[in-house]
Amino acid sequence: MNIQEAFNAAAVDYDNLRRILIPCFDEFYKTAVEIIPGAHSAPIKVLDLGAGTGLYSGMVQSVFPNAEFTLLDLAPEMLEKAKLRFSKMGKSPKILIGDYIETDLGDSYDLIISALSIHHLSDFDKELLYQRIYDVLNPGGIFVNADQVLGKTPDLEELYRQHWLDSIHAKGISKEDLKAAQKRMEYDRMATLEIQLHWLEAAGFQNVDCWYKNFSFAVFGGYRPTI
Numbered sequence: 001m002n003i004q005e006a007f008n009a010a011a012v013d014y015d016n017l018r019r020i021l022i023p024c025f026d027e028f029y030k031t032a033v034e035i036i037p038g039a040h041s042a043p044i045k046v047l048d049l050g051a052g053t054g055l056y057s058g059m060v061q062s063v064f065p066n067a068e069f070t071l072l073d074l075a076p077e078m079l080e081k082a083k084l085r086f087s088k089m090g091k092s093p094k095i096l097i098g099d100y101i102e103t104d105l106g107d108s109y110d111l112i113i114s115a116l117s118i119h120h121l122s123d124f125d126k127e128l129l130y131q132r133i134y135d136v137l138n139p140g141g142i143f144v145n146a147d148q149v150l151g152k153t154p155d156l157e158e159l160y161r162q163h164w165l166d167s168i169h170a171k172g173i174s175k176e177d178l179k180a181a182q183k184r185m186e187y188d189r190m191a192t193l194e195i196q197l198h199w200l201e202a203a204g205f206q207n208v209d210c211w212y213k214n215f216s217f218a219v220f221g222g223y224r225p226t227i
Contacts, residue, residue: 015053015081021181022116023167024214029115031212031219032146033059036111040064044110047136048072049100049129050117054082054093056146060113061089069093070109072100073117101125101132108138115146119190126191127199134203137224143205144221150190151216160216193218 019025038044043066048057051071061067069086071093073079079095086093096103101121112133118126133143151157168178193210197220200208205222212219 015055017173017177017181018055020168020171020173020177022217023164023171024217028146028212028214028217028219029056029059032056032113032115032144033063035142035144035211035219035221036060036064037142038110041066042110043068045107045138046070046111046113047105047109049112049114049133050074050120051082052078052115052117054079054085056113056115057082057093058085058089060111061086061091065089067111070096070106072096072098072103072105074099101129105132105136108136108141110138110141112137112141112143113146114144116148118145119148120187122189123191123195126196127202130196130199130205131203134205134224139224140226141224142221143200143223144219145196146217146219148188148190148216149193149196149213149218152192152194163215190216193220196220 022028040063042064044064046057046060046067047070049072051057051073052075054071057069057071061069069091071079071082074097076097079097082093083095096106118129121129137143151160193213197208197210200222204224206225208222210218210220
């Protein structure tokens with residue numbers, strides 16, 4: 001099974017398990033939405049990389065009702081869930097199926113977002129993607145990545161892993177759901193927060209920052225300069 005097949009298979013129950021598998025779910029996503037600048041009525045153009053079922057982008061759409069979305073993901077069955085989510089809000093996002101390292105990202109955007117996806121890339125591809133994101137952002141635009149990061153030492157990474165396991169067991173995860181989640185985690189290729197902030201700055205982003213962090217869960221990104 002490859003990564004596309006793994007996430008297609010998870011599409012049916014994916015959203016139901018988010019609050020268990022992301023122990024800090026509320027603050028994590030709340031920050032990822034609140035950090036987006038500008039008037040909520042603005043007609044912004046948004047690209048969601050690794051959009052999945054549209055969980056994050058759906059939250060942004062509800063706050064920015066005039067936003068125009070493009071959703072990109074490898075897993076068609078995930079994107080079907082996203083289309084349904086948006087249709088319930090009376091919206092029809094543009095859907096792109098493909099690998100965001102290779103796929104044409106299309107026009108320029110005011111906002112580019114991603115949630116729990118980029119950590120599947122190799123370090124080389126993460127750095128490459130951050131440059132591609134910068135290149136298609138409009139001046140003054142922002143990139144927000146809500147993702148998982150690697151502990152910067154082996155001891156910290158072990159702490160992150162154990163905290164996550166303790167948290168999901170306390171929430172009553174089933175053996176089957178844990179096994180499925182750990183199977184998907186075989187595709188994880190996480191990098192530290194520190195190196196990713198460096199890559200963003202090297203790509204040209206300014207005001208690069210981490211706006212939220214809870215063990216391995218972090219919300220970070222930066223802005224493309226206005227001039």
